[in-house]
Amino acid sequence: MFNTTAWNRIRYGLYAPVYDLVAERAFRGARRTALGQVTWQPGMRVLLVGAGTGLDLPWLPRDIELHASDLSPAMVRRLAQRAEALGRDVQAEVMDAERLDYPDDHFDVVVMHLILAVMPDPAKGLAEARRVLKPEGQLCVMDKFQADDHPAGLARRGLNALTSAIATDITRQARPLLEAADFFIEQDTPVMMGSLFRALLARPA
Secondary structure, eight states, rough: OOHHHHHHHHHHHHHHHHHHHHHHHHHHHHHHHHTTTTTOOTEEEEEETTTTTTTGGGGSSSSSSEEEESSHHHHHHHHHHHHHHHHHHEEEEOOOTTTSOOOOTTTEEEEEESTTTTSSSHHHHHHHHHHHEEEEEEEEEEEEETTTSOOOOHHHHHHHHHHHHOOOOSSSBBHHHHHTTTEEEEEEEETTTTEEEEEEEEOOO
């Protein structure tokens, strides 16, 4: 049986050296918009899930307790280097987003940027985010999503067989995923390429 998690670890390790060249400028505005929807308070404990090379770091408040996880050791190393260059104190760990090694009800904010579309099982990832998030916490999501009002058609599903192997799933729907994981969506903002990329702020229902 094909191990998608292992493949993701390998391919993102390969992508790490060039990831910033592709993703930094392209998603800068989308990251800022998504993080700007969060109601920030000093001292919040915050988790970046699938944090990559740490491209969210410049847009986060400095008066928070910041944790980050990623499946790829190469990504985590680059995140640690970026944190040091920015003078940020970040507890960064190699970790599977579907099996987070954190206690229940531990974080005030969980950030999931550009990860739900690449996870083998986004429902498990959202269940873990829901578990580690405090009852009054906030979930910040930014990713590419199929429209909520209808599933992907045959052509899109066919193309997805290719795109999901090399980059990302293009058939996942934000609202059904979040609501099935017991989240209530407070904000849903298109941020790139029309409404293909969306920034959502949600809370435990």
